[in-house]
Amino acid sequence: MKKILFVGITALAMASCTHDDYAPVSKQEQYQAVFEKEFGTVNPNVNWGFxxxxxxxxxxDGKLIGTRGANTSANQWYEYLTVPDTLTDAQKDVVRRWFQNNKNPQGQKVNWSDFFVQQVYKGGTNPGSNSPEIYDILxxxxxxxDKxxxxxSNHMDWLACGNEESQYRDHINNFNGGDAGIMNVGEGDNKFHNDKIMYMHDYNTTCFGFHDSYGQTYYYDSYVLIPGDIIDPIVAGMYFVGFDYQxxxxxxxxxxxxxxxxxxxxIVRIAPGLNAPGAGKRVMVEDIIDSNLASVQTSDWDFNDAVFDVKFExxxxxxxxxxxxxxxxxxxxGTKYLTIGGQGDKGVEVHKALCVEEQGTMINTGNGATRPVAIFRIPVADNVNNANDIPVYVGAQELTAQQGEATQKLCVPTDVKxxxxxxxFINSYDQFKDYVNSNTPDNWYKSVKNLGNLY
Ligand SMILES: [Ca+2]
Ligand SMILES: [Ca+2]
Ligand SMILES: [Ca+2]
Structure with missing residues (x-):
């Protein structure tokens, strides 16, 4: 056996040293070949939008951007955020009734470091027939x-979110006694409205809780998070957190x-802190390089294996x-182990970030699970201001976008689907091939042949 093995190694060494045909080809070189087979020759000036x-x-002091926690500079929110509209009475009503008529509902999780909290209903002001909201004392x-x-709700005094054990558990400013104060949102040319709303910045949605002023105790396990989709079409796409008093x-x-x-x-609504148009850039990622590149097909190219927006602050x-x-x-x-911000544990795995445990489940591409966005922060060096410098990995393979080379990442405005x-891909974004070959038009994403191909 030993002898046979030795012969095998010698043959391999000879092949790689003496015959160019057998010389190892890098993954990127193989990728370049299949990319150019699909999209044509890459123009040396193409920088992929970064x-x-x-x-x-x-x-x-909270100028433009507040410190972490509640950001009370409501007049500035419109400069970098898409602020939710006020809720209508009909929307609040339908949500109140749902929570009053559904006992022990099954909740879900979201993962947002930046989000709005909006008042919906103060318990006891319009109780349901099953849900008294005004309680006897045992x-x-x-x-x-006698008691x-x-x-x-009169004793739910300190709406909070974050981990119970964490130092980052904080008050959602302005939300006390089952209610909230009015904020003036936006000014000048920016859209203006009044609502009972607060913006939480650099925070988290690990859990929600309240402080009961009657017994002087914090409760962080007496809430449930419900998607509006299962409540009523007029609140579809929204998320609501309800609290059960104890x-x-x-x-x-x-x-x-x-x-x-x-x-x-x-009951409050929570909404992700989505960027204002132009405040960030969108990155669309292709993970084919980690596949068997000998069998790539046209429909394997989709640049949706991760889609994320980047804003620097x-x-x-x-x-x-x-x-x-x-x-x-x-x-x-995609179905691979794909991380943003670093390789493996040093980065954030995309399926996990979207609160889906199975790596094999595709999310928000029309062929698997549907989940709300995830919002999280990655520390960067002072000189980083280009979304291309945010590392993306599939396993140990870094996905790159180099000028003039076949790319695994595209950078586009945040309204590109x-x-x-x-x-x-090639039959959806009509002019992408022209862009690859001639570096023009750089707004190739505006020519969409078949809108139904986009999510
Ligand atoms: Ca209750
Ligand atoms: Ca793909
Ligand atoms: Ca895909």
Whole structure:
């Protein structure tokens, strides 16, 4: 056996040293070949749309961008965000009724570092027939008429989000007593409205909670997050968090209100902090390079294996200014281990970020799961201001976009739609091939032949 193995190694060494036909070809070289077979010769000047971007700076006093936590500079939100409209009475009504009529609903999770919170309903002001929202008090497990009744929402005083153990658990400013204060949103040329709304910046949606002022206790497991899609078409695409009041207090015995499974004691809407048009750039990623490049087909090219927007900002954190790329992840149209921000554990895996555990599930490309966007931050060096400098990996293979070379990443404005699965890129974006071959038109994404191919 040993002898045979030795002969094999010698033959291999000779092949790679003496015959050019057998010389190892790099993945990128193989990729260049299949890319040019599909799209033609790459023009040496093509840079795939990547350019330096605007950097937003937030000072510690909340000018333009607030410190982490609640950002109360509502008049500036429109400069870098798409602010949700006010909710109509009909929308609030249909949401209230849903929470009042559905006991112990199954919730879901979202993953947003930046989001709005909007008031929907203060429990007890319009109770449902099943969900009283005004509770009897039990003393040592027995109804205690002397204690009277308690309106839960009146004691839900400190709406908060973030991890219970985390130092980053914070108050959603302005949201107390089951209600919220009015904010003046936008000014001047920017759209203006009044609503009970707050923007949470550099935060997280790991959990939501409230402080009960009756028993002086925090509750971080008495909420449920429900997509508007299952409530009513007039709130489709929205997300709502409902809270179920509970209370416990030691006062010559145990006084108690038990959670009743109706999460209508306080209802808020949460909405992702999406970029204002022009505030960021969109990156569309192709992972074919990690496949068997001998069998690539036209429909394998879709540049939707990750689709994310990049916005740069300086943010006051832990006592000094730090630079971040804010990533808004829209789609994960592949089944490989794809990370943004670094390789493996050093980056963020796209399926996980979108709250889907199975790596084999494609997300938001019309052929798998549908999920809300994910929003997260990646620390970057001070000199980084180009979305191309945000590393993207498939396994150990970095995906690159080099001028004049076959690319795995495209950079486009944030209103460009991405591809569905199994449709032909080349027959959807009509002028992409011209762009590859001649570096023009650089707005190739505006020529769409078959809109139905886009998500
Ligand atoms: Ca309740
Ligand atoms: Ca692909
Ligand atoms: Ca795909």
């Amino acid at each position: 350019t330096p971007q605007q950097v937003f700076t937030f000072d510690k 003393k040592d497990g027995v109804l205690d008429k 009277g009744k308690v309106t839960g 209370m416990q207090k030691h006062d010559n015995g145990v006084l108690k209100v038990e959670a009743d499974g109706y999460y209508s004691d306080w 300086y943010n006051w954190k832990d006592g000094h200014n730090q630079k971040f790329a804010v990533i808004t992840l829209h789609a994960a149209g 991405w591809m569905k699965e199994r449709v032909q």
